[in-house]
Amino acid sequence: MSTAEKKKEFTFGQKGALLLLAICICVFFSVRTGGLFIGGQNIKNILVSASLNGIIGIGMTFVLITGGIDLSVTGNIIMTSLFISQMMVNGIPWILCLLAALLIGTLVGVINGLAVGKFQMVAFVVTMAMNSITTGIGKLYTDGMTLYGFPKNHEIFNKALFGILPGSVLMMAAVAILAAVILKYTDYGRKLYAVGGNSRAAWMSGIRTSTVVTLAYIISGFLCGMGAILMTSKLMSASSTMISGTEMDAIAAAVLGGTSLAGGIGSVTGTILGAITIAMITNGLNLMGVSPFAQEICKGVIIFAVVAIDAIQKRRQAEN
Amino acid sequence: MAKAVLSAKNIYKSFGSNNVLSDVSVEFQKGTVHALLGVNGAGKSTLVKIMQGIYRADAGSLFLNGEEIRFADPSEAMARGISMVFQELNLFGEMTVAENIMGNRKIKKHGLIDWNSCNKKAAELLADLQIDMDPKVQVKTLSLARQQLVEIAKCIFADPEVMFLDEPSSSLSRAEEEILYRLVERLKQKGIAIVLITHKMEEVFRLCDELTVLRDGQCVARGPVEDFSVEKITEHMLGKATEIFKRTGITNGDPGQIMMEVRELSLDKKFQNVNFQLRKGEILAVTGLVGSGKSDLARTIFGVHKKFTGEIFLEGKKIRPESPDQASRLGIGYVPISRKDEGIIGNFTAARNMTSAMLEQLGFFLDREKETEIVEQKMEEFNVNPRNASLNITLFSGGNQQKVVLARWIASGKKIVLLDEPTRGVDVGAKQEIYDNLKRLAGMGIGILIFSSETDELLSSSDRILVMREGKIVKELITANTSSEEILEYSISAAR
Structure with missing residues (x-):
């Protein structure tokens, strides 16, 4: 019995493993860059580059908790960005353009959600198809051109608000707090975990599982709309190649943070921590002047390692 | 006294602060059916899982044919002749009876699977067990009871010395139970040590030679079935003399x-x-x-x-x-x-x-x-x-x-x-x-x-x-x- 207790002390969960890793990375880069990494401006840079991934990752977390996946986020952001860019270029009132972004993003989420939640289609295929459709519509609509010339206001999301923190970071924080409250304290959050844990049993206990699942994709879509606003604000332009692989980064952030691809497990804090860790790795390696190709390898190895640590811990627990 | 095929001596196991098994010893003999009894939570499944190599005991030892053993994982236990038929069947519905029975030990010729030999071999096995079944039908087309027979045949194909059956009749109808019982008797004749985990007293008295009762992680009774009555077994299981299934106060609403x-x-x-x-x-x-x-x-x-x-x-x-x-x-x-x-x-x-x-x-x-x-x-x-x-x-x-x-x-x-x-x-x-x-x-x-x-x-x-x-x-x-x-x-x- 005492050995069991002792062993328990050594298990700190995936979030703990990630936190430890994040601290190690921090120390490592700080030493290697002579303190440049830990400087105020660089921390700001890291948070800014984590913000888009964090926001999309939170939507992804909701979807992953249901046991699904949303591979349409890249296409959704591109299409939405191009639509609102064209609107801004055409002189439509700025605020309407922002609302349109949220609306278009949400709409894509509604289609994904109904297909997966209501019509029981396979999430992987539905959202993969949706990614292709939305990217294609974006390209067709703009004929592959780059759009620019947005109203000056639009830069606001990339500027430091209230003196210190950039708008995108504040947005990530707001989304994170709201999402964490929803997951932890509302009946919707509880139902989300129930559906992910055992969809059939959840349905049999009177939970409207199709609505719960549909809503998860709608949230992911809505956050893509938000992502489109952030990206266009950051680049002050839009093109069909403005981003790529966003869905993989979002999944990586969520999985690093302990979200299970099998559903039923996941948290906002984990995902945010995951997004920041990924941003730290990219940023630190950049500062050290490591080639971007080597960076990709590094990112992959670290994700692999964190998930491996978690798997080893789970195995040890199962043996006890 | 016949020598035990599989035995466990002084097994201890706890999960956290919860002692699930303390000082449990059991012995299973060749060619006998042994009932493993106990209310849910008594520690039956933990004991079985230790003997299967799924869990490791905190203390105590396992012996197979007199030799002390230690299984690293379930596949090793299986390779050493310990097999288990779970309550939930582990069959591939889309595959045929023969495919399920042979598993990954299919007969090969020139590196390719020889389906004719496989089907023939499966048919022989089924005939030997006196199961009337076509090895070429898809498992999903069979009734639950017949699927269970396939599951047992699958275990027999691995030539086990000990076979655990976990509540095998829980989802069977009366007529189907009969088929199962006959098969168990046949396996016993073949010299396999069978361990039956059950809640049905009828099964204990009809099929079993020996029994072990666990209660709160301890072995409270064991011996030949003839030494026990239903009341006595129930008493051991519950730990107090109770009159079960007493219906009082019928109402018409x-x-x-x-x-x-x-x-x-x-x-x-x-x-x-x-x-x-x-x-x-x-x-x-x-x-x-x-x-x-x-x-x-x-x-x-x-x-x-x-x-x-x-x-x-x-x-x-x-x-x-x-x-x-x-x-x-x-x-x-x-x-x-x-x-x-x-x-x-x-x-x-x-x-x-x-x-x-x-x-x-x-x-x-x-x-x-x-x-x-x-x-x-x-x-x-x-x-x-x-x-x-x-x-x-x-x-x-x-x-x-x-x-x-x-x-x-x-x-x-x-x-x-x-x-x-x-x-x-x-x-x-x-x-x-x-x-x-x-x-x-x-x-x-x-x-x-x-x-x-x-x-x-x-x-x-x-x-x-x-x-x-x-x-x-x-x-x-x-x-x-x-x-x-x-x-x-x-x-x-x-x-x-």
């Missing part, structure tokens, strides 16, 4: 107050023109063999099958539940037959499982104080053990999981609760507790409708019994004036 009425209810080919009334205060049971339509009837009332015809009245008001959430909103709860697949939410604690049907009542922002209060009260009321609702539900025994699923509907204030095979895989002690709970709930005015094929259960828990056969209600019996023979007779008489 209040004929003036109808909780639920069903008129001419039909569902496609499953059941037709079902009529009944459930009175306030009584426990109404619906029985019938597998395929009689009783499970579909329960599910239809709970909104699972929406294409039904006919009328359902709840307290005089006509309702038409077309999904479980609608049924739930109307005040109907359902305890499903398959606890693992449809009952419990495995990643949740007992507390969260208990409140999963009442989330709306706790508000958009869940009222956690109220939740804790309700959970604590229900844990007490339903005597859920261990009395710790913050433990994951999968750590509870089957009987206690069932109490949680039942409490789920009571916590959310349902007017009617339907229970499909409420005590399947539940041990004797917890069974009685569930019956007591049902009676208490009926007394409180909650409509209780049991769908069960176990006659003991019907006789000990219900007031009135409706017998279904081939989709129709063929007889209404008053529990006080009937017997298991009569119930069975009406259930099967068409077959004669």
Whole structure:
């Protein structure tokens, strides 16, 4: 019995493993860059580059908790960005353009959600198809051109608000707090975990599982709309190649943070921590002047390692 | 005395602070059937899992043919001749009987699978076991009982010395049980040591030579079956002399107050023109063999099958539940037959499982104080053990999981609760507790409708019994004036 207790002390969960890793990375880069990494401006840079991934990752977390996946986020952001860019270029009132972004993003989420939640289609295929459709519509609509010339206001999301923190970071924080409250304290959050844990049993206990699942994709879509606003604000332009692989980064952030691809497990804090860790790795390696190709390898190895640590811990627990 | 094939000596095992096994020793002999008995939570499955190489014992040793062994994992145990037939079958429905039996030991010629030899070999094995079956049919086309025979044949193909059977007859009909029993006797003749984990006393006396009873992780009785009686075994299992299945206080309910009425209810080919009334205060049971339509009837009332015809009245008001959430909103709860697949939410604690049907009542922002209060009260009321609702539900025994699923509907204030095979895989002690709970709930005015094929259960828990056969209600019996023979007779008489 005492050995069991002792062993328990050594298990700190995936979030703990990630936190430890994040601290190690921090120390490592700080030493290697002579303190440049830990400087105020660089921390700001890291948070800014984590913000888009964090926001999309939170939507992804909701979807992953249901046991699904949303591979349409890249296409959704591109299409939405191009639509609102064209609107801004055409002189439509700025605020309407922002609302349109949220609306278009949400709409894509509604289609994904109904297909997966209501019509029981396979999430992987539905959202993969949706990614292709939305990217294609974006390209067709703009004929592959780059759009620019947005109203000056639009830069606001990339500027430091209230003196210190950039708008995108504040947005990530707001989304994170709201999402964490929803997951932890509302009946919707509880139902989300129930559906992910055992969809059939959840349905049999009177939970409207199709609505719960549909809503998860709608949230992911809505956050893509938000992502489109952030990206266009950051680049002050839009093109069909403005981003790529966003869905993989979002999944990586969520999985690093302990979200299970099998559903039923996941948290906002984990995902945010995951997004920041990924941003730290990219940023630190950049500062050290490591080639971007080597960076990709590094990112992959670290994700692999964190998930491996978690798997080893789970195995040890199962043996006890 | 014959030498034991497999034995365990002084096994200890604990999970955290929970001592599951302490100083347990067992011996299984060649060519005998050994019953491993105990209420749920007594430590049977932990003991078996240690002998399977799934868990490692904290202390103690295992011996195979006199040699001390230590299994690194289940596949090693299997390779050493220890096999297990689980309650849930492990078959590939799309594959043929032969493919399932051969597994990954298929016969090969020039590196490719030689299907003719495989089928021939499987046919020989089936013939040897006196199972009349075509090795080339797809497993999914077979009945559950015949699938179980395939599972056993699969284990035999690995040429085991010891075979564990975990409640092999729990989902079989009477006639199917007979086939299984004959096969067990045949295996015994072949010299295999068989360990039967069961709750059915009938099986113990009919099939077994020796028995071991576990209680609270300790071995409380063992010896030849002839030295025991049902009463004595039950006493050992429960740890106190109790009279089980005593039915007291039969009630007719209040004929003036109808909780639920069903008129001419039909569902496609499953059941037709079902009529009944459930009175306030009584426990109404619906029985019938597998395929009689009783499970579909329960599910239809709970909104699972929406294409039904006919009328359902709840307290005089006509309702038409077309999904479980609608049924739930109307005040109907359902305890499903398959606890693992449809009952419990495995990643949740007992507390969260208990409140999963009442989330709306706790508000958009869940009222956690109220939740804790309700959970604590229900844990007490339903005597859920261990009395710790913050433990994951999968750590509870089957009987206690069932109490949680039942409490789920009571916590959310349902007017009617339907229970499909409420005590399947539940041990004797917890069974009685569930019956007591049902009676208490009926007394409180909650409509209780049991769908069960176990006659003991019907006789000990219900007031009135409706017998279904081939989709129709063929007889209404008053529990006080009937017997298991009569119930069975009406259930099967068409077959004669």
